Amino acid sequence: MFESLSQRLQATFDRLSNGGKLTENDVNTAMRDVRMALLEADVALPVVKDFVNRIKERAIGADITKSLKPGQQVVKIVHEELITTLGEPGRLNFSGSTKPYVIMLIGLQGSGKTTTAAKLAVYLRREGRQPFMIAADTYRPAAVDQLITLSKQIGVPYYEEGTRASPPDIVSRGLKAAKDANAAVCIIDTAGRLQIDDRLMEELEEIKRRANPAEILLVADAMTGQEAVNIAQGFNQRVGITGLILTKIDGDARGGAAISMRAVTNVPIKFLGTGEKIDGFEVFHPDRLADRILGMGDIMTLIEKAEAAYDEAEAEKLQKKLMENQFTLQDFLEQLQKIRRMGPISQIMNMIPGMSQLQMQNQMDQETVEKRIKRVEAIINSMTRTERNNPKILNASRKKRIASGSGVEVRDVNDLLKQFRQMQDMMGQIRKGRFPKIPGLPPNLFG
Amino acid sequence: MGIFRSGMSKTRQSFFGRIATLLGGSKIDDETWEDIETVLIQADVGVNTSQKIVEELRSRAGREGMRNTDQVQKALREVLMGMLKTPPVMNISGRDLSIILVVGVNGSGKTTSIGKLAYRLNLAGRKVMLAAGDTFRAAAIEQIQKWGERVNAPVVAGKAGSDPAAVVYDATAAAKARDYEILLVDTAGRLHTNFNLMGELAKIKAVCSRVIPDAPHEVLLVLDGTTGQNALEQAKRFQEVVDVTGVIVTKLDGSAKGGMVFSVFNDLKLPVQYVGLGEGMDNLVLFNPENFVLSLFDEN
Numbered sequence: 063m064f065e066s067l068s069q070r071l072q073a074t075f076d077r078l079s080n081g082g083k084l085t086e087n088d089v090n091t092a093m094r095d096v097r098m099a100l101l102e103a104d105v106a107l108p109v110v111k112d113f114v115n116r117i118k119e120r121a122i123g124a125d126i127t128k129s130l131k132p133g134q135q136v137v138k139i140v141h142e143e144l145i146t147t148l149g150e151p152g153r154l155n156f157s158g159s160t161k162p163y164v165i166m167l168i169g170l171q172g173s174g175k176t177t178t179a180a181k182l183a184v185y186l187r188r189e190g191r192q193p194f195m196i197a198a199d200t201y202r203p204a205a206v207d208q209l210i211t212l213s214k215q216i217g218v219p220y221y222e223e224g225t226r227a228s229p230p231d232i233v234s235r236g237l238k239a240a241k242d243a244n245a246a247v248c249i250i251d252t253a254g255r256l257q258i259d260d261r262l263m264e265e266l267e268e269i270k271r272r273a274n275p276a277e278i279l280l281v282a283d284a285m286t287g288q289e290a291v292n293i294a295q296g297f298n299q300r301v302g303i304t305g306l307i308l309t310k311i312d313g314d315a316r317g318g319a320a321i322s323m324r325a326v327t328n329v330p331i332k333f334l335g336t337g338e339k340i341d342g343f344e345v346f347h348p349d350r351l352a353d354r355i356l357g358m359g360d361i362m363t364l365i366e367k368a369e370a371a372y373d374e375a376e377a378e379k380l381q382k383k384l385m386e387n388q389f390t391l392q393d394f395l396e397q398l399q400k401i402r403r404m405g406p407i408s409q410i411m412n413m414i415p416g417m418s419q420l421q422m423q424n425q426m427d428q429e430t431v432e433k434r435i436k437r438v439e440a441i442i443n444s445m446t447r448t449e450r451n452n453p454k455i456l457n458a459s460r461k462k463r464i465a466s467g468s469g470v471e472v473r474d475v476n477d478l479l480k481q482f483r484q485m486q487d488m489m490g491q492i493r494k495g496r497f498p499k500i501p502g503l504p505p506n507l508f509g
Numbered sequence: 510m511g512i513f514r515s516g517m518s519k520t521r522q523s524f525f526g527r528i529a530t531l532l533g534g535s536k537i538d539d540e541t542w543e544d545i546e547t548v549l550i551q552a553d554v555g556v557n558t559s560q561k562i563v564e565e566l567r568s569r570a571g572r573e574g575m576r577n578t579d580q581v582q583k584a585l586r587e588v589l590m591g592m593l594k595t596p597p598v599m600n601i602s603g604r605d606l607s608i609i610l611v612v613g614v615n616g617s618g619k620t621t622s623i624g625k626l627a628y629r630l631n632l633a634g635r636k637v638m639l640a641a642g643d644t645f646r647a648a649a650i651e652q653i654q655k656w657g658e659r660v661n662a663p664v665v666a667g668k669a670g671s672d673p674a675a676v677v678y679d680a681t682a683a684a685k686a687r688d689y690e691i692l693l694v695d696t697a698g699r700l701h702t703n704f705n706l707m708g709e710l711a712k713i714k715a716v717c718s719r720v721i722p723d724a725p726h727e728v729l730l731v732l733d734g735t736t737g738q739n740a741l742e743q744a745k746r747f748q749e750v751v752d753v754t755g756v757i758v759t760k761l762d763g764s765a766k767g768g769m770v771f772s773v774f775n776d777l778k779l780p781v782q783y784v785g786l787g788e789g790m791d792n793l794v795l796f797n798p799e800n801f802v803l804s805l806f807d808e809n
Contacts, residue, residue: 104739170763172615174616203651204649205652210648283735285614287735287740287769288550289553289735289764289765289766310614310615310616312702314739315742316739
C-alpha cells in the first residue's frame with residue numbers, strides 16, 4: 063500500500079538528529095524517500111533523478127522554521143518544486159492565429175481523444191466561442207460514428223466523410239466547411255497512434271501543415287507509467303505539441319505522468335478529463351495535482367467524491383433528522399454505507415490532510431478501521447427495523463441474538479450502542495448551539 | 510511465434526538490449542545492481558518488485574559465487590521466468606455454450622481485443638457470437654458490429670443507453686438457442702474506483718449465469734500496456750468484484766515495456782492469457798512466459 067511521502071519522511075526524520083538546519087546527511091536520507099514516493103506515483107525515472115537533485119540543492123542548509131519539523135520542511139520544498147514543475151493553470155492560446163482557430167487533438171489509442179473533443183467543444187461554447195468538429199479518425203471502427211453521435215448530443219456542427227478519404231484531405235475540406243459555418247474554433251479529432259509509427263506520424267505532420275493549428279494538444283491517460291516520457295517526447299519531436307490534456311484523472315492513479323510529460327516537453331497542462339460525462343472536464347490546477355502526486359491528501363477530490371455519493375435531497379433529509387433528533391441506527395447504517403461508497407476507507411482517509419500522520423501517531427491501522435466499520439454494519443444489519451429505530455428496547459436476550467447473528471460478542475453490541483448514544487448527545491449539544499463555529503459552514507446549518 | 514517475436518522486438522531492445530549493453534561481460538559492482546534496478550523500474554515493474562528482484566539476484570550472486578555480469582544476466586532471466594506462469598488453458602470447452610466476459614477501464618482496448626479473440630477462436634473452428642454489452646459510450650455498439658462483420662461473427666445488440674444486463678441476457682439466450690459455442694461479452698469501460706459502475710458489472714456477471722448456470726467461464730481483464738503502477742489497483746478491484754480469471758495486456762507493440770506482467774502476476778496470481786501487439790485482426794498472441802523472457806534477451 064502506498065505510504066504518503068509526508069508520512070514516510072516523518073518516520074525517516076524521527077530517526078535522525080533534530081538540529082537547527084537540515085544537514086547534507088539528513089537530506090540524502092530524505093531524498094531516498096522522495097525518490098521512492100515519486101516512482102510509486104509513476105513519475106519517470108530520469109525525471110525523478112533531475113527533480114531529486116533540484117530538491118537536494120534547495121534543501122541542504124535550508125533553515126528550519128519553528129513551525130515545521132525537518133520532514134515537513136522537506137515535504138514543503140518538494141511540494142513547491144512540484145507546483146513549479148507542473149506550471150501555471152492552463153489556458154488556450156489563439157494569439158497569432160486566424161479564425162477559425164484550429165485545435166488538433168493527438169495521442170495514443172484509447173487515451174480519450176474523441177470524448178475530449180466533445181468536452182472541449184462544450185467548454186468552448188460556454189466561453190462564448192462557436193465550436194466545430196472534424197472527424198479525422200478513419201482507422202478505428204466506428205470512431206467517426208462516435209464523433210457524430212457526440213456532436214448531435216451536444217448540438218455542435220461537424221464535418222465527416224466516413225472512412226474512405228485520407229485524413230489530411232478530410233481535414234482540408236472540413237476546415238472549409240468550418241469557415242462556411244462561421245465557426246470560431248475548429249477541433250480536429252485524429253486517430254490514436256503510437257509515437258513510433260512512422261507512417262501515421264507523417265500523416266499527423268501533413269494534417270498540421272494543412273490545418274496550421276493554433277493548438278496541438280496531446281491527450282494522455284493519467285494512468286500512464288514510465289512510458290509517458292517516450293510518448294510525450296515522440297509526439298513533441300515529430301509534430302510539436304503546445305499543451306497537454308490529462309484524461310481519466312477521476313481514478314486513483316497518482317498522475318505522475320503529468321510531471322514526466324511536463325518535464326520533457328515544457329508545454330503547459332491545459333485541462334483534465336474527469337469522467338465520461340460531457341461536463342467531466344476542468345481547467346488544470348497545479349496545486350491539486352501536486353497534493354495528489356505526493357499523497358498529501360486531496361481535500362478537493364474528497365469533496366467531489368462526497369458530492370457524488372450524496373445528492374442534495376438526501377443531505378437535506380439527513381439534516382432535518384439531525385435537527386429533530388430523529389437520527390436512528392438505520393440512518394447511521396446508511397451513512398456508513400454512503401461513506402464506503404466513496405471508496406476504500408484507507409483511500410478516503412489519505413485524502414484528508416494530516417490524517418495519515420494522525421493515524422501513525424495513534425497506531426491506527428487502516429485495515430483495522432475498515433474491519434471495525436464492517437463489524438458495525440454487521441451488528442446493525444442483525445437488528446430488526448424496530449430495534450434500529452428504537453434501540454431502547456434492546457434487552458439482554460435481544461442483544462444476545464444480535465451478537466450471534468453478526469458473529470460478535472455482546473460486549474461489542476454494547477460498545478456500539480454506547481457510541482451511538484454519545485453521538486446523539488453530541489448532536490444534541492450541537493443543536494443547542496454549544497458547538498464551536500466551523501469555518502466554511504453556513505451559520506444556519508444547525509439552526 | 511513469428512508475430513510474437515517481431516512485435517516484441519522494440520520492447521526487447523529497450524528492455525534487455527539495454528541490460529546487455531550495460532552489463533557486457535564485465536565485473537560485478539554496485540553499479541551493476543543499480544543498472545538492473547533502473548531498467549526494471551523503467552519497464553514499469555514497480556519500485557518494490559524491482560528491489561525484490563535485485564535483492565534476490567544479489568543474494569544468489571553471493572551464494573553461487575558469480576564473477577561476471579553474464580552470469581548475473583542469466584540469473585536475472587531465470588528469476589524473471591520464475592515470476593511468470595504459462596497461462597492455463599481457457600475454460601471454454603466441454604459444454605454447449607461457454608461465456609467469456611471482458612472487462613477493463615476506459616480505452617484499454619476491450620472491443621478491439623474481443624474482435625481479435627473472436628478471429629482466433631474462429632480460426633480454431635469455434636462458433637463465436639458477440640454481445641454488445643457497452644451500451645453507454647457513443648458508437649460502442651457500431652464499433653463491435655464492425656468487428657463482427659470483419660471476423661464474421663454475429664453480434665447481439667440492444668439500443669444505445671439501454672440496460673447492458675438485459676442485452677447480455679438476450680445474447681446468452683440467443684447464443685444458446687442458435688447453438689453457438691462461445692459468447693464473448695463486451696462491457697463498457699469503467700474506472701475501478703466507480704462504485705456504481707462496478708456494481709453494474711457485478712450484475713452483468715450475475716445475468717450470465719441465469720441462462721448458463723456456471724457462466725461466465727472466463728472473466729478477462731484488459732490492461733493497457735502503457736499503464737503504470739495503477740494497473741495493480743485496477744486488477745485488484747476488478748478481481749474483487751467480478752472474480753477475474755485472466756488478463757489481456759494490450760498496446761505492447763509500441764515502446765511500452767510491459768513490466769506489469771510481472772507485478773500483476775506476482776501480487777495477484779492472475780495469469781496473462783494474451784498480449785495485444787497491433788491493430789490487425791491477427792495481432793493478439795497467446796502469452797508464453799518463456800518465449801516472452803527469452804525473446805527479451807535476444808540480442809539481434
